[in-house]
Amino acid sequence: MPGLRKPSARTPREVLGRYHQAMLDKSADGLADLYATDAVHEFPFASPGFPSRYEGREEVRAGYRAAWGASPVRVEAIEDVEIHETADPEVVIGEHIVVGALPDGGDTFTVPGVLVVRVHDGLITRVRDYMDGLTVAGLGELMVGGRGGVEDRRRPSGVEPSV
Numbered sequence: 001m002p003g004l005r006k007p008s009a010r011t012p013r014e015v016l017g018r019y020h021q022a023m024l025d026k027s028a029d030g031l032a033d034l035y036a037t038d039a040v041h042e043f044p045f046a047s048p049g050f051p052s053r054y055e056g057r058e059e060v061r062a063g064y065r066a067a068w069g070a071s072p073v074r075v076e077a078i079e080d081v082e083i084h085e086t087a088d089p090e091v092v093i094g095e096h097i098v099v100g101a102l103p104d105g106g107d108t109f110t111v112p113g114v115l116v117v118r119v120h121d122g123l124i125t126r127v128r129d130y131m132d133g134l135t136v137a138g139l140g141e142l143m144v145g146g147r148g149g150v151e152d153r154r155r156p157s158g159v160e161p162s163v
Helices: 012-025 028-032 057-070 133-143
Strands: 035-042 053-055 074-085 091-101 108-120 123-131
Touching: 012 028, 012 074, 012 091, 012 108, 012 123, 028 057, 035 057, 053 057
Parallel strands: 035 123
Antiparallel strands: 035 053, 074 091, 091 108, 108 123
């Protein structure tokens, strides 16, 4: 069964799929368990109030546990996933759009992102996580009472993103 494969047998593509599942589950443990003990997770376009990097599996675990635990936002889906394999067999690039829902059940939002993931022996050793920081910052403002401009960045229903 694919779920029972030893970490060393996982391909970068499989690791990226498990990464997306951990996002859907808001599982900091599920995510962190994909990382090598000395892995680095970088956010090159860091948003205010967010770190620019996590160093090590346990920092990834603690950081995501705190972020996901404090956020009432639900990840509903990860859409438009495009996976690009590179000349380096340890590196995969994943494009995606996270579709989320606000706790009141009325509003949804999208956050486009790109992950550049390096996997060695089935474990993530480095991630460069590029996401729409303006939308993420707007969600923070929304959670404290303002609209934060989130509605202007949502993809209208039925409209496909341009490539």
